[in-house]
Amino acid sequence: MSAATGRATLATGARRDARRARRATRPRASAPSGVDDGAVSIRRRPPNGPSKHDLGVGQFEFVIEEVAPTGERVTNENNKPKNILEEIVWYKDVELAERKEKFPLQLVRTALVNAPPTRDFVKAITDQLAATKQPGLIAEVKKASPSKGVIQPNFDPVKIAKAYEEGGAACLSVLTDEKFFQGGFENLALIREAGVTCPLLCKEFIVDAYQIYLARKYGADAILLIAAVLPNQDLKYFIKIAHSLGMKCLIEVHTYGEMKRVLDGDFPIDLLGINNRDLGTFEVSLSVTTDLMNGPLGEEVKRRGITMVGESGIFTIDDVNLLQDSGVGAVLVGESLVKQDTPDVGIKKLFGRPV
Structure with missing residues (x-):
């Protein structure tokens, strides 16, 4: 071993030890006493009925x-x-x-007759993990968000998707919500028709089976299901529909209770994602993922071989390494990439690869 190689190895080990030390100083995620039972926290409808007008x-x-x-x-x-x-x-x-x-x-269902075959969203992630020894990247195509407003004013979904693919993304997440994210189901079709080969996740707030069929019609290979919104009965039903259409499901959790409820459910789990963003404050902390993954639930998902996805707040190679050290096999990254004029270069920098 050369002196330079030895120094690089020591530096890498020092960074890894520092990350482990930081994790050791944080409290491990454990079952809260009578606080977080994992019940659905989002009310499905206004308790007294909606009122639509032009304010707000x-x-x-x-x-x-x-x-x-x-x-x-x-x-x-x-x-x-x-x-x-x-x-x-x-x-x-x-x-x-x-x-x-x-x-x-x-x-919609009639139109599915002519839909192209699905691509394996999970395999694309696990293949990239095996090949690169780094978490598979799900790069997000989005124009705006409720917390940040317009992120990419020169939004071109096809251009962004192609840049992501060239940069080495395993899969793409495409925001389809129109009102709050300025997206659309049509963007799925535009990206797929442009020849992008990465499997596509329909990033939609699914509350109705209709949305699943719509996602498939427009070319999605996977869908997002949010545990804060959906009880296990709905998760099981929606997963069954998605699988019947050849699609995979990314189930998203935010808390220990939600994660435990999902793991206790009697349905298959293709991918399990932990969102680091607090739903009420919008604050983001990677400790949400690391605490859960370094606790008893993390041990369970590792034992069961479930591919975990870290979501939100991922901006640097240190962030990627921190999540990987905790057992995360994929990362979903949006804002830090989509706002760049050269997102392909941004991906390489994020993973510490030659530009």
């Missing part, structure tokens, strides 16, 4: 008035969404009603 963020608010004991008309606070995810879910009822009227499920 995104020109949509849920405001129902009630009469106070004094006779004064006041806003019913219980009918306001608790966080942005709840507001997105509430709006889906309005959006889906309009979409189903224009494109009924029967027509």
Whole structure:
């Protein structure tokens, strides 16, 4: 071994030891005492019914008035969404009603006859992990987000997707929500028709089986299912539909309770993702993933051979290494890549590869 190689090896070992030391100083994720039972935290609909008008963020608010004991008309606070995810879910009822009227499920299913065959989303990730010894990359195609507004003003989904593929992404995640992320199902079709070969994840807030068929019609190879929104009964049903269409499912959790509930469910798990973003505050911390993966649930997923996906807050090679050391086999990265003019170069820098 040369002196230079020896120094590089020592430096790599020092960085690994430093990451392990940082993890050791944080409390390990464990079952909270009577706090986090993993129950669905997002209310499916406004408890007192929706009211649509032209006020508020995104020109949509849920405001129902009630009469106070004094006779004064006041806003019913219980009918306001608790966080942005709840507001997105509430709006889906309005959006889906309009979409189903224009494109009924029967027509969607008829259109599936001509849909191209699916590509194996999970295998693309595991193959890249085996080949590179680094987590497989799911690169996200999105124009905007509720927390950051417009991220990429010169948004061209096909151009971005091709750059991701050239940069070495294993799979792509395509935002299809129109109102809050300025995306669309059409972007799935545009990317696929342009010859991009990476498997595509439909990044949609799924609350209805109709959305799964729609995702497949537009060329998706996988879908996202959010445990904060969906009880296990719905997860099982939606997974069965997705698998019948040849698609894989990425189940997303945010807390210990959600992760335990999903692992205890009687349904197959293709991919399990941990989102590092707090739904209420939008704060992001990689410790959400590392704490869970270095606790008893992390040991279970490793024993069962479930491929884990780290989501949100991944900006540097140190972030990638930290998650990989915790047992993560894939990372879903959006903002840090899509806002760059050369996202292919951004991918190489993110993974410490030659530019």
